[in-house]
Amino acid sequence: MAAIFNLNHPAHTVHWHFFTMSVSNLIVIILMLVVFALAIAIPFPRHGGAEGGTSS
Amino acid sequence: MSAVKGSNWTVKVREKAVGALPPDKLLPDGVPTYVSSWIYVFGVLSIAALVVIIGSGTILALKGPGWWHFTGIGRFFNSIHMWSVEIFFFVMVVHLWGKFWMAAWRGGRTRIWVTGAITFLVAVPCALTGYVSQQNFDAQWISTQAKDAMNAVGLGSFFNLTNFGQMYSWHIYLLPMAVVALVGVHVLLVRKHGVVPPFELPTDKSTAPATTGQATAREAAEIPPAEIKTSSTEGAQS
Amino acid sequence: MSRESRKLARKRENDYARDWKGPYRSYDLIKEATIAIGVVIGIVLVLTILFSSPDDKPSTVQQWSRATPVDFVTTAVSELDGSSGIATYGPPYNHNSDGQHISFIRPQKWFGVDHPIDTAQDYVITPLRQINGEPLTQAAVSVYEAAPAKLQTAWTDAYTKALANATPAAGGSALAIKPGNYGPVPVMMNALLRYAQGGGLDGALVNNKQFYQTDYTKPLLFMADGGVLSDRAQAQHLLGEQWGMMNETGSFPGQTWLWLYTFWYQIKPFTTSWADNADIAVMAVMGVLSLAFILVPVLPGIRDIPRKIPLYKLIWRDWYGSSPEPPKAGA
Numbered sequence: 001m002a003a004i005f006n007l008n009h010p011a012h013t014v015h016w017h018f019f020t021m022s023v024s025n026l027i028v029i030i031l032m033l034v035v036f037a038l039a040i041a042i043p044f045p046r047h048g049g050a051e052g053g054t055s056s
Numbered sequence: 057m058s059a060v061k062g063s064n065w066t067v068k069v070r071e072k073a074v075g076a077l078p079p080d081k082l083l084p085d086g087v088p089t090y091v092s093s094w095i096y097v098f099g100v101l102s103i104a105a106l107v108v109i110i111g112s113g114t115i116l117a118l119k120g121p122g123w124w125h126f127t128g129i130g131r132f133f134n135s136i137h138m139w140s141v142e143i144f145f146f147v148m149v150v151h152l153w154g155k156f157w158m159a160a161w162r163g164g165r166t167r168i169w170v171t172g173a174i175t176f177l178v179a180v181p182c183a184l185t186g187y188v189s190q191q192n193f194d195a196q197w198i199s200t201q202a203k204d205a206m207n208a209v210g211l212g213s214f215f216n217l218t219n220f221g222q223m224y225s226w227h228i229y230l231l232p233m234a235v236v237a238l239v240g241v242h243v244l245l246v247r248k249h250g251v252v253p254p255f256e257l258p259t260d261k262s263t264a265p266a267t268t269g270q271a272t273a274r275e276a277a278e279i280p281p282a283e284i285k286t287s288s289t290e291g292a293q294s
Numbered sequence: 295m296s297r298e299s300r301k302l303a304r305k306r307e308n309d310y311a312r313d314w315k316g317p318y319r320s321y322d323l324i325k326e327a328t329i330a331i332g333v334v335i336g337i338v339l340v341l342t343i344l345f346s347s348p349d350d351k352p353s354t355v356q357q358w359s360r361a362t363p364v365d366f367v368t369t370a371v372s373e374l375d376g377s378s379g380i381a382t383y384g385p386p387y388n389h390n391s392d393g394q395h396i397s398f399i400r401p402q403k404w405f406g407v408d409h410p411i412d413t414a415q416d417y418v419i420t421p422l423r424q425i426n427g428e429p430l431t432q433a434a435v436s437v438y439e440a441a442p443a444k445l446q447t448a449w450t451d452a453y454t455k456a457l458a459n460a461t462p463a464a465g466g467s468a469l470a471i472k473p474g475n476y477g478p479v480p481v482m483m484n485a486l487l488r489y490a491q492g493g494g495l496d497g498a499l500v501n502n503k504q505f506y507q508t509d510y511t512k513p514l515l516f517m518a519d520g521g522v523l524s525d526r527a528q529a530q531h532l533l534g535e536q537w538g539m540m541n542e543t544g545s546f547p548g549q550t551w552l553w554l555y556t557f558w559y560q561i562k563p564f565t566t567s568w569a570d571n572a573d574i575a576v577m578a579v580m581g582v583l584s585l586a587f588i589l590v591p592v593l594p595g596i597r598d599i600p601r602k603i604p605l606y607k608l609i610w611r612d613w614y615g616s617s618p619e620p621p622k623a624g625a
Contacts, residue, residue: 003346007545011531018560020537024547028146036150039094040608046092086318090613097330104330108338125349135347138546139338145551158609159600161591163311173588180551187549193350194543197527200518201534208394208573210401212386213408218515221508249312254610255601256310 098151105144112137160252171242185227358522359490369520373413375450378519381413394574431485434478449477
């Protein structure tokens with residue numbers, strides 16, 4: 001079952017001083033920060049029967 | 057029967073459990089109105105990711121550890137398992153960030169934070185045992201490298217990363233059981249204590265957190281619950 | 295604020311947060327969990343269809359000995375003469391080193407040898423003794439075993455030096471080296487090379503006390519002493535100095551949550567004065583930080599950050615905006 005995008009080649013890496021990270025890992029980390037910011041910033045629907053609220 | 061009720065362990069356990077978590081607290085149909093941010097969904101997303109991990113892992117376990125190398129359907133479920141692990145750590149860390157900035161340990165909820173932190177710290181070796189159980193080059197490399205950390209602290213005698221049989225057992229049973237148990241306790245504690253309320257905003261300087269124990273202006277106002285604004289037409293309450 | 299007043303403030307804050315007596319809204323927990331599971335399954339399915347997952351085939355001793363016979367034999371000689379990484383590792387494999395320590399704390403030594411590996415016997419002598427129908431090989435092993443230790447060392451030292459200029463011969467199933475006084479070592483090594491290239495050594499190295507095996511420690515450590523795994527790892531950016539702990543083969547995301555763990559291995563003094571004990575040092579640092587992580591609620595300063603940097607005002611802006619006079623919460 002072949003993938004649409006073949007990721008089976010050595011990763012591209014980002015270098016900054018002594019810091020080295022694969023592009024895929026960098027994308028994951030940046031995405032986490034963006035998702036966290038959006039989760040706080042995006043308005044939450046405010047009607048009585050709304051799903052989406054949670055007790056955690 | 058009532059004469060020995062006091063010494064009945066079953067009754068004692070039942071009464072304690074039901075006392076701590078009555079049905080409408082265990083499965084509430086209401087949530088405080090301050091729970092109104094998308095950051096709150098990351099806890100349940102973490103549980104959802106864990107469900108998908110365990111589901112896909114169960115299918116991988118059905119056919120044994122070598123299956124997924126040789127069949128397309130096996131590789132499909134291996135991919136589900138791998139990506140659900142990535143999603144699990146992603147949403148769990150966002151959940152952790154949210155809970156930190158809410159100081160969600162307030163109001164007697166220290167154990168909720170503690171169980172959550174320990175869950176994360178147990179999930180990391182659970183993932184590691186999975187990585188070294190893959191029976192491919194990645195497993196060979198990770199096991200021969202990570203063994204140095206285990207050996208350096210004396211754990212290598214008990215936890216041999218290069219012993220596939222041992223690592224597979226830890227990965228598919230022991231550590232997932234630990235994670236599930238910790239998540240269970242974590243969630244039950246949330247049910248028991250409720251979602252942490254917002255920080256109390258000082259209304260003015262005179263109502264700043266008490267230094268002398270004097271009543272604040274808000275306390276003096278004594279607003280009765282019936283006059284509190286709700287956003288629910290049903291006004292459901294747990 | 296004095297210590298006493300800070301304590302009072304914290305008590306008041308905790309009392310306020312303990313039990314909510316304010317307004318609720320309707321909420322469907324089971325429906326929410328079901329939707330969450332659906333969302334995760336959807337995301338995971340998309341990622342699976344787009345990218346699949348990595349599965350680089352494992353290296354074998356057979357492949358190693360065929361692809362780089364000089365590296366294989368160089369490693370085998372180092373196992374024979376006790377100079378290899380595993381031969382000098384110490385516990386849990388042998389007593390040839392005390393292992394890592396922090397000051398007087400030596401857990402690697404204290405927990406002892408639990409998985410004994412005698413590299414000369416396990417990687418060279420015993421496998422050669424298993425070969426049938428090669429009387430010259432058996433004779434060579436007997437000569438080696440009967441020789442005094444000093445002579446054995448002289449042979450293996452000379453042979454190791456000569457290996458620097460060795461070339462594959464006989465179709466790659468033997469090594470050609472310049473003439474020298476190597477004793478029976480070349481015969482032994484060429485026999486081991488043939489055994490490995492035939493595939494027999496892979497099976498022989500797996501723990502051979504019983505029929506069913508699941509422990510790959512011996513062949514893995516043998517390969518790790520050579521270059522076969524590290525060469526592949528370097529190409530895939532998996533080496534320690536490449537922050538490889540976080541990485542996955544190919545271009546897939548890896549274990550990003552290990553970022554802080556691998557960070558310490560990149561900086562001084564873990565790379566310099568502590569290099570010989572880097573693993574125990576990093577584990578100690580991460581142990582302390584993990585404990586601090588668990589104990590955030592009781593750590594002065596750390597537990598006050600959310601109050602002092604009020605991101606919570608953004609999180610709860612709906613609540614603060616709609617309820618300027620929240621009820622007094624508390625039991």
